[in-house]
Amino acid sequence: MNGLRIDNKVIFDIIERGSRVLDLGCGDGELIYVLAKEKGAKVQGIEIDDNEIYKCVEKGLSVFHGDIDSGLAEYPDRSFDYVILNQSMQQVKKADFVIQEALRVGQKAIIGFPNFAYLRARFRLFFKGRVPITSSLPYYWYNTPNLHFLTISDFKDYCAQKTIKVVSSYCLNEKRQVRFYPNLFALNAVFLVTK
Amino acid sequence: MMKKTGAGIVKTEYFTFAEPPNEMKLSSGKRLGPVTLAYEKYGKLNKNKTNAILVLHALSGDAHAAGYYEEDKDPGWWDVMIGPGKALDTDKYFVLSSNVIGGCKGSTGPSSVDPKTGKPYALGFPIITIEDMVNAQTYLLDHLGIKKLLCVIGGSMGGMQALQWVASYPERIQCAIPVATAAKHSPQQIAFDEVGRQAVMADPAWNNGNYYDTKEKPEKGLAVARMVGHITYMSDKSMEEKFSRRMKEKDYSFSFTADFEVEGYLRYRGDNFVKRFDANSYLYLTKALDYFDLSGHRLIPKGKNIGVRFLVIAFKSDWLYPSYQSQDIVRQLKASGVDATYCEINSTYGHDAFLLEAEEETRLIKHFLSKTFHGYDVARAYEI
Numbered sequence: 256m257n258g259l260r261i262d263n264k265v266i267f268d269i270i271e272r273g274s275r276v277l278d279l280g281c282g283d284g285e286l287i288y289v290l291a292k293e294k295g296a297k298v299q300g301i302e303i304d305d306n307e308i309y310k311c312v313e314k315g316l317s318v319f320h321g322d323i324d325s326g327l328a329e330y331p332d333r334s335f336d337y338v339i340l341n342q343s344m345q346q347v348k349k350a351d352f353v354i355q356e357a358l359r360v361g362q363k364a365i366i367g368f369p370n371f372a373y374l375r376a377r378f379r380l381f382f383k384g385r386v387p388i389t390s391s392l393p394y395y396w397y398n399t400p401n402l403h404f405l406t407i408s409d410f411k412d413y414c415a416q417k418t419i420k421v422v423s424s425y426c427l428n429e430k431r432q433v434r435f436y437p438n439l440f441a442l443n444a445v446f447l448v449t450k
Numbered sequence: 451m452m453k454k455t456g457a458g459i460v461k462t463e464y465f466t467f468a469e470p471p472n473e474m475k476l477s478s479g480k481r482l483g484p485v486t487l488a489y490e491k492y493g494k495l496n497k498n499k500t501n502a503i504l505v506l507h508a509l510s511g512d513a514h515a516a517g518y519y520e521e522d523k524d525p526g527w528w529d530v531m532i533g534p535g536k537a538l539d540t541d542k543y544f545v546l547s548s549n550v551i552g553g554c555k556g557s558t559g560p561s562s563v564d565p566k567t568g569k570p571y572a573l574g575f576p577i578i579t580i581e582d583m584v585n586a587q588t589y590l591l592d593h594l595g596i597k598k599l600l601c602v603i604g605g606s607m608g609g610m611q612a613l614q615w616v617a618s619y620p621e622r623i624q625c626a627i628p629v630a631t632a633a634k635h636s637p638q639q640i641a642f643d644e645v646g647r648q649a650v651m652a653d654p655a656w657n658n659g660n661y662y663d664t665k666e667k668p669e670k671g672l673a674v675a676r677m678v679g680h681i682t683y684m685s686d687k688s689m690e691e692k693f694s695r696r697m698k699e700k701d702y703s704f705s706f707t708a709d710f711e712v713e714g715y716l717r718y719r720g721d722n723f724v725k726r727f728d729a730n731s732y733l734y735l736t737k738a739l740d741y742f743d744l745s746g747h748r749l750i751p752k753g754k755n756i757g758v759r760f761l762v763i764a765f766k767s768d769w770l771y772p773s774y775q776s777q778d779i780v781r782q783l784k785a786s787g788v789d790a791t792y793c794e795i796n797s798t799y800g801h802d803a804f805l806l807e808a809e810e811e812t813r814l815i816k817h818f819l820s821k822t823f824h825g826y827d828v829a830r831a832y833e834i
Contacts, residue, residue: 308793312761312814315821319780320793329781 259289262341262367265425265432265445269365270296274336277301277361279323279353280343284311287339291316299335324348330360341367341445345403354419358450363422367445370426372406372438390429391442407438414448422447456525456533457492457517457540462556464488467589470565474586477741480576484565487590488513488549488556492532493540495596501823502596503538504587505547506604506611508804509679509735510727512555515547516540530808537812542823543600548590550583550611552735554728557586561662561728572730573659580607580742584614591622598622600823603815605629605804606771607735610742613779617749620756625822627815629763630804632775633782634743639770642682643736646675650729659730672729673720680719685767685800749779750786760790761818763811765803791818 259267263286270276272294278287281300284307290296300318302308311318323340324347338361340353345368347353357364369391370376376387386396394401405413407426414421425445426437433441466486468474473483490513495502505515505528516532518525526547532538538545549557552575560575567574591599602612602623609631616626632639650656653671661667684692693712708714750756760783764776773794783790795810797803804811 305796309810309813312791312793313817315817315826317759317789317791318793319784319791321777329784331785 259286261427261430262443262445263289265427266339266341266365266367267294269423269445269447270294270337273297275334276337276339277327277330277335278339278341279357280340280346281307281311281316281318283307284314284316284318286341287316288314322347323353326352327356327360332359333362335361336363337361338364339367340364342369342443344368345401345405348402350403351417355417358419358448363447363449365445365447366410367443368405368410369401369443370407370438370441371404372408373442374439377439389442407441407444410444410446414446419448419450422449456529456536459520460490460492460514460517460526461519462488462490462513464556465590465593467593468586474582474589476576476582477579478577482551482558482576482578482582485551485558485586485589486556486562487551487558487586489590490514490516490526490547492516492538492545492547493543495544495594499596500598500600501542502544502546502594502599503601503603503819504591504599504615505532505538505545506587506602506608507547507549508604508606508608509739510676510723511608512553513547513549513557514555516545527805530805531811531815537808537815538603538819539816543819546590546594546596548587550607550735551586552578552583552731552738554731559728560659560730560734570662572662575730575734577737577741578734579738580610580614581618583738584611584618587611587615588619588622598624601625601627601819603627603629604631606631606801607739609771610739610744613744613749614742616756616758617744620750620754620758623758625759625761625818627761627763627818628776628779629811630765630768630771630776630801631779632742632771633749633779634745635740636775640740642678642770643740645678646736647733649674649678650732653729656729659733661729667724668729669721669724672724672727672732673717675732676723676727677716677720680716682770683801685769685798687767687798688800688802691798745778745782747786749782750788752786754786756786756788758788759818759822760788761814762790762792763804763814764792764794765797765799765801765807766794767798768801768803770801 276296276298278300287298291298303322308320338357379385379387426433426441427443468483468485473481514526516526516529534541552559560571564571602615604612609628612626612628650671653668655666656668696711764773780790780792797807
């Protein structure tokens with residue numbers, strides 16, 4: 256297939272052909288590039304890292320070099336079918352604001368994040384008394400880019416509280432979807448949400 | 451003799467148009483004619499004339515953007531970017547570099563002879579705007595038979611011309627690359643320009659602009675203006691790296707001679723500038739910069755769909771045209787549904803970076819141009 260990571264593969268499958276997509280924290284643009292190429296999606300990205308921006312431009316992608324915390328004010332309401340916030344939401348300062356903005360400019364938002372309640376994470380904290388380090392949370396406390404730590408259940412609570420509708424959710428381990436006690440067995444989660 | 455590689459040996463050409471009674475109409479309502487534009491060409495225009503790039507220069511620039519004059523050892527001002535295999539690849543593209551009206555580098559400006567009086571225009575030259583510069587360039591394009599440009603590109607004042615091109619003639623452009631520029635001059639930018647103008651006008655030799663036939667020229671005033679300019683083109687960090695507090699002599703002179711290298715540098719730059727630049731042109735061009743304002747819906751009229759693609763480039767340490775101004779351009783474009791990529795290059799050179807950061811600029815521009823020229827394999831967010 257297109258060689259995408261499992262979470263990106265899930266997102267790729269969610270997005271319909273020809274959709275307008277904004278990827279917040281698009282990295283080197285791999286996902287939006289594949290979306291554009293294989294699904295004719297009309298894509299744009301925002302990325303803060305210098306080097307990643309160069310890679311995006313080399314791919315011919317339309318990208319904005321900046322941080323997503325400063326907002327999406329220039330985008331009119333509903334200017335995208337999907338706004339992706341995959342593995343970037345936990346790294347922004349104002350996560351709530353960014354999610355609300357994503358849901359303003361996009362019909363739907365796709366939000367992916369590492370699950371802090373993954374079994375091994377719980378194990379490390381409970382038995383070893385150490386901050387979790389897992390394959391989806393691979394950092395030490397002193398070098399992690401993550402500012403927010405949440406679990407699948409936390410995110411569901413958040414959506415309920417903010418009256419955000421969960422259209423579907425995908426709980427993932429390294430290779431596939433996890434259906435059995437996902438908050439315990441999933442490394443990452445991808446939520447498709449709408450207002 | 452050294453080998454002159456890149457764009458090779460080049461020469462400036464001149465095109466004269468708007469002969470009376472068909473003078474060019476200016477933003478001020480006045481008319482100007484005949485008008486001459488100096489320009490240079492690099493590379494070959496293809497059969498369908500689809501590979502033309504228009505390069506636009508900054509305040510003190512000229513048409514000599516690349517290659518060498520027969521007698522010179524230094525190349526044009528953006529030679530690092532223009533030539534075979536470079537960002538503006540002359541093996542693929544036809545690069546046209548146009549001077550501006552109001553200047554003093556071969557195009558009609560205050561130092562040109564007014565055909566009505568047989569004397570230099572001096573302050574009789576009408577005030578011109580960036581829009582007027584661009585309108586003059588359309589005559590040149592028509593003369594060369596170029597209906598549509600692959601790209602308009604320029605830094606600083608050149609970036610403003612690029613933006614003006616899009617505002618005035620969007621149908622004639624495929625993509626635009628404004629570099630280190632702004633959609634409007636801020637009060638700080640106007641203030642620096644005014645200091646420069648006041649320095650020129652305070653020089654007794656300026657004589658209300660009438661110095662073309664006098665022995666003394668307003669060199670002191672223009673040099674001071676240029677010194678202020680140079681400070682704004684650098685950054686605190688680049689000045690620290692370049693000069694620090696290094697002295698010209700071992701010890702303080704305990705006088706007002708140039709003790710520090712930075713003083714010597716500014717004096718040298720100022721003195722050099724007056725040899726190649728006309729004081730009145732400095733007044734006219736800075737005024738054109740200050741009048742520039744394509745904010746709001748002036749860049750793209752409300753409800754108008756344009757097919758121009760943008761690559762907007764800013765530099766982190768540029769405090770004369772800070773990156774927020776480039777971001778504002780991009781925000782304006784996005785709000786109008788125009789496809790735009792924005793990149794802030796991490797440089798310590800300040801505003802001068804657009805002339806110096808060739809490697810980073812090349813990485814961005816080369817790909818962007820080639821995708822525009824050969825077509826994208828990916829759909830863009832705002833496909834029209």
